[in-house]
Amino acid sequence: EVQLVDSGGGLVQPGGSLRLSCAASGFTFNNYAMSWVRQAPGKGLEWVSGISNSGGSTYYADSVKGRFTISRDNSKNTLYLQMNSLRAEDTAAYYCAKDLSAGRGFDSWGQGILVTVSS
């Protein structure tokens, strides 16, 4: 059974940093691209960042480009999202998601982790 467990969220001040992790199990992690998707309170889903199966290619939404860095450690079956220069508008539940294959959508999701940016 595919399992994705998100961790690392919490309260951070504007301008601060946070690193999210997503521990994957139940599938061959290094065969699949992965993404981070977020959802602000009471709002819709927003794709944030994606990474190819090897980690050689990364993609970002304009809203986070230059501030967030996605990475993966295939030896640890773990996906990361390093978030710097955080803003109030980054407050959201962040989900890691397993890509069906590049561009086709997400067939498994983590439980989500809340990130709150506030002073």
Added chain:
Amino acid sequence: QSALTQPASVSGSPGQSITISCTGTSSDVGGYNYVSWYQQHPGKAPKLIIYDVSNRPSGVSNRFSGSKSGNTASLTISGLQAEDEADYYCTSYTSDSSLGPYVFGTGTKVTVL
């Protein structure tokens, strides 16, 4: 180009069929057969219910079906049941690099009357 356009809400009585639209452009919905749909209950993670426009993952009820015409994709829920009350989101691959490879719909709240 921003999010794909969905109706904010759709409602129906038990047993009825409802359809949710998802309108984009030729750079996303109209240009690729990579539309997927997700069901999200309050406080829960989204769940994939349709991929590649009209395919259902294993275990998803056949009451859910998807289609596409031009720049608009649609999700139909037939035989509406109380447990179908949830938020529904479409997403599509997009060639608009400012959005990344994926663009989501605005979301639709389904209410079972």
